[in-house]
Amino acid sequence: MNLSMTDSTLIQPLHRATLSNGIVVLVTENPTADIIAARIFIRAGSRWEKPEQAGLTHLLSAVLTKGTETRSSLEIAEQVESVGASLSTDSTTDYFLVSLKSVSADFEEILGLAAELLRSPTFPQQELELERRLTLQAIRSQQEQPFTVAFDQLRHMMYGEHPYALSGLGTEYSVSQLMREDLLEYHRTHFRPDNVIISLSGRIRTEEAITLIEKTLGDWHVPNEPSPTLQLPTIHSTPVCKAIAQETQQSIVMLGYLTPSVVDNSITAMDDFPTTQDYAVLKLINTHLGNGLSSRLFVELREKRGLAYEVSAFYTTRLDKAQFVAYMGTAPENTAIALEGLHSEIDRLSATPLTNNELQTAKNKILGQYALGKQTNAQIAQTYGWYEALGLGIGFDRDFQAQIASITPDLAQAVAQKYLTNPYVSLVGPASAVQELAREF
Amino acid sequence: MSSTLIETAAFPASLTTLRNGLTVIHQQTPATPVASVDVWVKAGAVFEPDEWAGMAHFLEHMIFKGTNNLPPGAFDQEVEFRGGVTNAATSYDYAHYFITTAVQYLDETLPYLAEILLNAAIPDDEFERERDVVLEEIRQSYDNPDCVAFQILSETVYQRHPYGRPILGTEETLAMQTPAQMRAFHRAHYQPANMTVVVVGNLSREAALSLVERTFDSFPSPADWQRFQPEAEPPITHIRRQELCLPRLEQARLMMAWLGPGVDSPLCSLDEQLHNAYGLDLLSVLLAEGRASRLVWELREERNLVQAINSGFSLQRDSGIFTISAWLEPDDLERVEAIICDRLSELASTPVTQAELDRCKRLLCNDYAFSTETPGQLAGLYGYYSIFARPDVVTAYPQRIRAIQAEDIQRLATQYLSPYHYAATIVRPLE
Numbered sequence: 026m027n028l029s030m031t032d033s034t035l036i037q038p039l040h041r042a043t044l045s046n047g048i049v050v051l052v053t054e055n056p057t058a059d060i061i062a063a064r065i066f067i068r069a070g071s072r073w074e075k076p077e078q079a080g081l082t083h084l085l086s087a088v089l090t091k092g093t094e095t096r097s098s099l100e101i102a103e104q105v106e107s108v109g110a111s112l113s114t115d116s117t118t119d120y121f122l123v124s125l126k127s128v129s130a131d132f133e134e135i136l137g138l139a140a141e142l143l144r145s146p147t148f149p150q151q152e153l154e155l156e157r158r159l160t161l162q163a164i165r166s167q168q169e170q171p172f173t174v175a176f177d178q179l180r181h182m183m184y185g186e187h188p189y190a191l192s193g194l195g196t197e198y199s200v201s202q203l204m205r206e207d208l209l210e211y212h213r214t215h216f217r218p219d220n221v222i223i224s225l226s227g228r229i230r231t232e233e234a235i236t237l238i239e240k241t242l243g244d245w246h247v248p249n250e251p252s253p254t255l256q257l258p259t260i261h262s263t264p265v266c267k268a269i270a271q272e273t274q275q276s277i278v279m280l281g282y283l284t285p286s287v288v289d290n291s292i293t294a295m296d297d298f299p300t301t302q303d304y305a306v307l308k309l310i311n312t313h314l315g316n317g318l319s320s321r322l323f324v325e326l327r328e329k330r331g332l333a334y335e336v337s338a339f340y341t342t343r344l345d346k347a348q349f350v351a352y353m354g355t356a357p358e359n360t361a362i363a364l365e366g367l368h369s370e371i372d373r374l375s376a377t378p379l380t381n382n383e384l385q386t387a388k389n390k391i392l393g394q395y396a397l398g399k400q401t402n403a404q405i406a407q408t409y410g411w412y413e414a415l416g417l418g419i420g421f422d423r424d425f426q427a428q429i430a431s432i433t434p435d436l437a438q439a440v441a442q443k444y445l446t447n448p449y450v451s452l453v454g455p456a457s458a459v460q461e462l463a464r465e466f
Numbered sequence: 467m468s469s470t471l472i473e474t475a476a477f478p479a480s481l482t483t484l485r486n487g488l489t490v491i492h493q494q495t496p497a498t499p500v501a502s503v504d505v506w507v508k509a510g511a512v513f514e515p516d517e518w519a520g521m522a523h524f525l526e527h528m529i530f531k532g533t534n535n536l537p538p539g540a541f542d543q544e545v546e547f548r549g550g551v552t553n554a555a556t557s558y559d560y561a562h563y564f565i566t567t568a569v570q571y572l573d574e575t576l577p578y579l580a581e582i583l584l585n586a587a588i589p590d591d592e593f594e595r596e597r598d599v600v601l602e603e604i605r606q607s608y609d610n611p612d613c614v615a616f617q618i619l620s621e622t623v624y625q626r627h628p629y630g631r632p633i634l635g636t637e638e639t640l641a642m643q644t645p646a647q648m649r650a651f652h653r654a655h656y657q658p659a660n661m662t663v664v665v666v667g668n669l670s671r672e673a674a675l676s677l678v679e680r681t682f683d684s685f686p687s688p689a690d691w692q693r694f695q696p697e698a699e700p701p702i703t704h705i706r707r708q709e710l711c712l713p714r715l716e717q718a719r720l721m722m723a724w725l726g727p728g729v730d731s732p733l734c735s736l737d738e739q740l741h742n743a744y745g746l747d748l749l750s751v752l753l754a755e756g757r758a759s760r761l762v763w764e765l766r767e768e769r770n771l772v773q774a775i776n777s778g779f780s781l782q783r784d785s786g787i788f789t790i791s792a793w794l795e796p797d798d799l800e801r802v803e804a805i806i807c808d809r810l811s812e813l814a815s816t817p818v819t820q821a822e823l824d825r826c827k828r829l830l831c832n833d834y835a836f837s838t839e840t841p842g843q844l845a846g847l848y849g850y851y852s853i854f855a856r857p858d859v860v861t862a863y864p865q866r867i868r869a870i871q872a873e874d875i876q877r878l879a880t881q882y883l884s885p886y887h888y889a890a891t892i893v894r895p896l897e
Contacts, residue, residue: 057497058839098767102757107821109828111836128832155770162773165716166793171609271714274605318530318542318552328539331598334606354606386547393549397566400500400840 047219053226061227062402065123066414069215080195082116087156092149175277179451224410226402266450268463276360276454279352305428306440311340313387357458374441378434477858488658492674501569501667502841506849509655520635523556533585580681622889627699654691662852666841715895718796726786746779807885814880817872
């Protein structure tokens with residue numbers, strides 16, 4: 026059986042326009058509800074941070090909404106909240122994001138405010154100090170959750186000197202050193218119209234949306250300096266196993282594999298389907314392995330053996346090398362069995378091709394969930410804006426689904442053999458459960 | 467009490483009671499290819515006797531282990547093979563199970579959901595194995611300081627009512643349970659009169675009703691059950707304080723709670739209870755939603771005393787619970803608690819301004835609009851209200867919010883949020 030929902034999900038057509046200053050506008054007309062959601066992407070993110078400036082993007086995102094030349098922090102908050110809208114900022118490894126949502130009638134006002142924040146933030150020193158303190162506390166608080174501790178260790182092992190090694194908050198040292206001038210410089214460098222994508226979805230007509238954005242941001246000039254370029258450390262694969270001893274109730278067992286970037290065109294040469302990117306194949310494998318109640322890890326390790334409540338896998342979508350991760354939490358006395366179980370289920374992907382039924386289930390699952398992930402206006406705006414920001418273009422929406430549909434058992438096996446053979450292992454749990462095990466592995 | 471007759475938007479869904487007593491709610495949403503079914507069962511943790519604590523939630527796990535006709539995991543496989551997602555959750559007053567899928571696969575997947583819900587086999591060997599999974603779930607919650615703190619808070623607030631018990635149960639209570647007891651619990655509670663099936667998607671009422679009638683048809687005969695009547699929770703008459711220290715904690719927690727109205731109160735009408743409950747929702751927004759809210763602005767932004775602070779009101783059948791939680795440095799615990807109490811006194815003595823009231827109303831009304839975009843959200847909302855009130859009161863939400871006046875807020879703060887009668891849980895890092 027092949028799934029047919031995805032054919033009909035794009036009920037609303039998507040329009041793309043580029044303003045004269047380079048801003049890319051994506052509009053999905055969706056009159057169903059009296060809502061407009063927008064996602065403003067800036068091609069920045071923590072991958073642009075120098076090591077000594079780790080956490081800069083996050084700190085900037087926290088202070089960006091706290092002052093402009095004409096408004097104070099309280100005035101900004103009151104303007105948003107008095108109309109019951111939402112306006113938030115977020116920084117990720119690969120992009121910076123401003124998210125807006127309001128009822129249609131208030132959208133122009135909220136967009137105007139977002140434009141002012143993007144173009145003329147003042148980063149008041151007092152607000153910077155407040156957010157710095159809160160960030161330092163947040164860095165320490167990450168240590169409270171065993172999963173976060175294990176994942177943090179895994180990231181460091183896999184990425185070394187690359188900015189992806191850090192959580193995005195930075196380190197206590199780097200955050201304590203950041204200056205207002207660093208924020209201003211980062212803002213000058215990256216916040217420029219030819220670096221901006223505005224994706225919106227909701228009860229608005231395309232022409233109306235473009236006119237509105239033109240009116241609000243059309244006079245934002247491209248600076249004379251060329252767009253910034255980036256030199257990043259190379260990521261070498263040197264799988265190791267490390268453990269952190271903590272007196273927790275559960276051990277966390279986590280396996281990680283370095284895998285291709287979403288923009289990496291490396292293709293596993295297969296005569297039948299020469300155009301399928303390894304990214305799509307790994308997404309499919311990940312779905313089979315760790316997504317949902319019928320996934321391999323869930324069935325084999327939870328349902329049949331009762332080893333875990335949470336057992337799952339994810340494969341990150343990144344501009345640089347990505348992580349393919351499988352993990353579970355288990356009773357300390359089961360740590361070794363859990364590690365062996367996760368490892369052998371992943372090894373089995375290389376040793377034995379998926380059955381036709383397994384492959385079809387994985388395809389239906391990933392395509393079905395992909396469609397279900399584009400239901401709300403915010404989800405729609407996010408999806409297309411993200412593809413544009415990563416440089417994949419909105420056509421990736423269609424291409425990705427076509428690539429998934431074309432994958433064969435042989436191709437999935439070949440890609441598993443290429444990437445999923447030698448894991449990094451991160452363990453967190455009581456010393457007696459993890460230390461010996463890490464040495465032996 | 468300003469509860470006057472309220473003009474409400476027409477209820478866009480239909481409400482039907484089938485001959486066997488099952489409630490069906492349906493709404494057609496033409497603009498989407500997605501459909502959701504959410505089945506709500508009055509079989510939450512409050513229906514357990516004390517010594518069976520955790521059984522309602524454990525049963526929710528066991529439902530997925532199949533029937534005499536359907537092996538464990540088969541239901542998940544059928545839904546996910548068609549690109550759908552399914553899951554379930556258990557609370558004190560209910561358990562619910564949902565499927566979201568392309569509308570054309572509803573006919574093929576819903577029969578499986580009905581089969582596992584009606585005819586759960588609860589096989590002995592699966593029971594033993596799944597108990598280990600629930601024990602892992604409990605261990606995971608013990609590693610989460612916020613879960614631990616909230617459980618202590620619940621126990622402090624509800625000293626008699628089962629709302630004070632952990633939904634997951636404990637190692638001890640789980641160890642004592644047997645498959646036979648669980649089968650009896652299931653046969654007693656998973657009966658049509660206790661269940662609501664909500665169908666939202668692009669299918670007609672006729673199609674939805676006929677599908678539900680076909681699939682939720684032959685219920686097993688009900689088991690006898692001594693209806694366990696939870697004891698009403700007496701009011702909190704002083705400050706009940708629980709303090710604990712946890713290892714690996716990087717900052718302290720202050721959690722404060724007050725008993726609120728429940729929808730089942732014998733003293734008030736449903737209308738009055740909802741009016742009060744929504745007023746408490748509004749108070750939680752006024753105190754701690756958004757940077758301009760009173761406590762966030764004062765404690766986080768101006769005085770830098772907390773890392774974060776939030777507030778919420780949780781509606782329940784019996785008494786609900788109003789909470790304020792803060793993450794902060796241990797040294798600031800007493801000061802922050804005192805300031806919060808002071809601000810609550812202010813709310814009782816001084817009416818809020820129109821501008822502040824309007825801000826809160828807009829936020830709540832828009833939150834409502836933002837959370838009714840998808841079939842899954844709508845199905846969840848209708849099902850939730852079918853447990854707590856009547857599903858047709860859902861659409862009156864914005865009208866009821868707009869009807870709230872400054873004097874209502876003052877009265878509610880006086881009546882419910884006393885700075886002298888509350889429960890507090892304080893968690894400090896272990897030295």
